[in-house]
Amino acid sequence: MSLVLGIESSCDETGVGIARLHTDGRIELLADEVASSVDQHARFGGVVPEVASRAHLEAMVPTMRRALAAAEVDLADIDAVAVTCGPGLAGALLVGVSAAKAYSAALRVPLYGVNHLPGHVAADTLQHGALPSPALALLVSGGHTQLLRVDDLATKITEVGSTIDDAAGEAYDKVARILGLPYPGGPPIDKAAAKGDPEAIRFPRGLTGPRDARFDFSFSGLKTAVARWVENRERDGLPVPVEDVAASFQEAVADVLTMKAVRAAHELGIGTMVLSGGVAANSRLSSLARQRCAEAGIELRVPRPRLCTDNGAMIAALGAHLVAAEVHPSPLDLSADPALPVTTVSV
Amino acid sequence: MLVLAVDTATPSVTAGVVAVDGSSPEVLATLVTVDARAHGELLTPHILGALDDAGHALPDLDAIVCGVGPGPFTGLRAGMATAGALGHALGVPVHPVRTLDAIAAGTTGHLLVTTDARRRELYWATYADGVALTNPAVDRPADVPADAPRRAGTTLYGDVLTMPHTGEEYPTPLGLVTAALGQLDRPARPLVPLYLRRPDATVPGTRKRVTAP
Ligand SMILES: [Zn+2]
Numbered sequence: 001m002s003l004v005l006g007i008e009s010s011c012d013e014t015g016v017g018i019a020r021l022h023t024d025g026r027i028e029l030l031a032d033e034v035a036s037s038v039d040q041h042a043r044f045g046g047v048v049p050e051v052a053s054r055a056h057l058e059a060m061v062p063t064m065r066r067a068l069a070a071a072e073v074d075l076a077d078i079d080a081v082a083v084t085c086g087p088g089l090a091g092a093l094l095v096g097v098s099a100a101k102a103y104s105a106a107l108r109v110p111l112y113g114v115n116h117l118p119g120h121v122a123a124d125t126l127q128h129g130a131l132p133s134p135a136l137a138l139l140v141s142g143g144h145t146q147l148l149r150v151d152d153l154a155t156k157i158t159e160v161g162s163t164i165d166d167a168a169g170e171a172y173d174k175v176a177r178i179l180g181l182p183y184p185g186g187p188p189i190d191k192a193a194a195k196g197d198p199e200a201i202r203f204p205r206g207l208t209g210p211r212d213a214r215f216d217f218s219f220s221g222l223k224t225a226v227a228r229w230v231e232n233r234e235r236d237g238l239p240v241p242v243e244d245v246a247a248s249f250q251e252a253v254a255d256v257l258t259m260k261a262v263r264a265a266h267e268l269g270i271g272t273m274v275l276s277g278g279v280a281a282n283s284r285l286s287s288l289a290r291q292r293c294a295e296a297g298i299e300l301r302v303p304r305p306r307l308c309t310d311n312g313a314m315i316a317a318l319g320a321h322l323v324a325a326e327v328h329p330s331p332l333d334l335s336a337d338p339a340l341p342v343t344t345v346s347v
Numbered sequence: 348m349l350v351l352a353v354d355t356a357t358p359s360v361t362a363g364v365v366a367v368d369g370s371s372p373e374v375l376a377t378l379v380t381v382d383a384r385a386h387g388e389l390l391t392p393h394i395l396g397a398l399d400d401a402g403h404a405l406p407d408l409d410a411i412v413c414g415v416g417p418g419p420f421t422g423l424r425a426g427m428a429t430a431g432a433l434g435h436a437l438g439v440p441v442h443p444v445r446t447l448d449a450i451a452a453g454t455t456g457h458l459l460v461t462t463d464a465r466r467r468e469l470y471w472a473t474y475a476d477g478v479a480l481t482n483p484a485v486d487r488p489a490d491v492p493a494d495a496p497r498r499a500g501t502t503l504y505g506d507v508l509t510m511p512h513t514g515e516e517y518p519t520p521l522g523l524v525t526a527a528l529g530q531l532d533r534p535a536r537p538l539v540p541l542y543l544r545r546p547d548a549t550v551p552g553t554r555k556r557v558t559a560p
Binding site: 043044045048050051053054056057060061064065075090091094095096097098099100101102103105106107177178224227228231232235332333334335336 | 387388389390391392394395405420421424425426427428429430431432433435436437540542546547548549550551554556557558
């Protein structure tokens with residue numbers, strides 16, 4: 001049995017999670033505390049790195065104290081410290097990495113510098129248990145849009161596809177702005193779309209031509225198409241049907257994401273898919289993924305919304321997988337790597 | 348009392364172990380690397396290395412003294428996040444010290460202390476016998492008061508600030524602990540960074556059109 005601390009600070013959430021690795025391999029979540037700076041970024045329409053970094057420094061120790069209290073454990077009980085060392089915002093990552101190194105040194109326990117992206121996949125194992133091998137992961141958030149093949153969560157992850165321009169969540173933020181909806185754009189667009197017609201406007205599906213990359217995504221053209229459509233309406237003096245535009249935009253995003261993910265699972269012969277990341281909570285994306293996976297005979301696993309967004313629990317979970325797999329810990333001169341490749345699960 | 352001193356508000360990654368007996372600090376070990384890009388990487392190894400050189404380990408510490416800037420933000424936070432977490436994990440107080448005060452600590456006479464604020468500006472404060480006369484500020488070199496007969500801290504902009512440079516270029520463990528002497532026997536004050544600048548961020552104006560108006 002082993003108690004693993006997870007620290008996350010790659011974007012705008014300061015997260016501390018505590019997980020217990022049981023001798024039978026089961027990973028139990030004991031605490032998942034998050035301090036978010038999202039409200040401080042709202043008026044800027046996107047995450048401001050320096051604002052996020054300042055918030056991380058302020059929140060780190062208080063969030064840690066809350067997590068320890070929630071888990072009803074002492075720091076002295078901790079057996080390993082895992083921390084996101086990339087990818088992410090350089091200044092933000094550095095706060096978590098610095099704190100994690102200090103906790104690891106003071107507690108004299110191993111340190112694991114881990115990759116944020118497999119962390120999103122590991123979060124699912126907290127809810128649904130061990131993942132079959134291989135599995136496919138579709139990660140969709142403000143920062144990432146990726147299809148990963150997961151052979152072993154602790155050691156072997158390969159990228160199947162990713163966005164070539166904007167992340168899907170970024171497209172949500174930009175379209176929200178076009179429609180005069182608040183930041184972050186995901187929840188208000190989802191809400192508006194519920195009352196709109198998803199077939200009202202046929203927005204383009206990026207990279208779906210016969211000669212386009214089969215598993216990569218592009219959302220920049222979609223965002224521009226929405227802007228053009230709205231501007232043309234305004235030019236013609238017509239009202240903008242916000243609910244129809246939101247529903248049609250959301251349909252285009254969900255359609256291309258799920259189509260390509262199911263295609264990848266089919267072509268790679270993979271029977272299990274994990275859908276995670278902040279946008280996984282989107283109602284249309286998850287319902288379309290459920291429908292298409294069911295039709296294709298693929299088991300779909302979607303962690304509860306709280307586990308989908310950035311948090312320390314996912315990093316504690318990934319750390320527990322590394323401890324279970326007896327992966328070598330990281331050195332104390334570990335540094336943050338904003339561009340850490342997804343194939344590097346731990347440093 | 349065994350004190351760990353850290354500062355990352357300048358290009359120097361500074362760690363040291365200092366024994367304090369009453370009001371006389373004695374430096375047992377210092378480990379310093381001057382590399383503005385290595386704060387996050389090297390600070391914890393330096394702390395452990397300095398403790399090792401002093402014949403001690405982290406659990407022996409009674410207090411931590413941490414420089415709180417002003418300094419370039421990312422580097423500054425590496426030291427403060429490290430000190431904050433160490434203090435929590437070890438259950439010892441973390442005493443904040445202004446980095447410029449640490450450079451001025453123990454000096455005599457009228458002194459200007461400057462450190463590199465990047466973007467062609469300097470962080471600065473003036474001192475009389477090591478006691479601050481001004482609060483730290485950030486200005487272009489030409490706007491920094493040049494009435495002190497000597498300067499310490501960075502040697503940058505010697506063409507503008509022409510008085511002789513004496514004293515330390517970077518904060519030292521001895522300077523950090525000396526500047527903290529009056530507060531070591533009191534409860535630690537909050538560990539708050541001195542940024543002196545607001546984050547670079549602009550509220551977006553009207554959205555750019557993608558179609559011709
Ligand atoms: Zn994420």
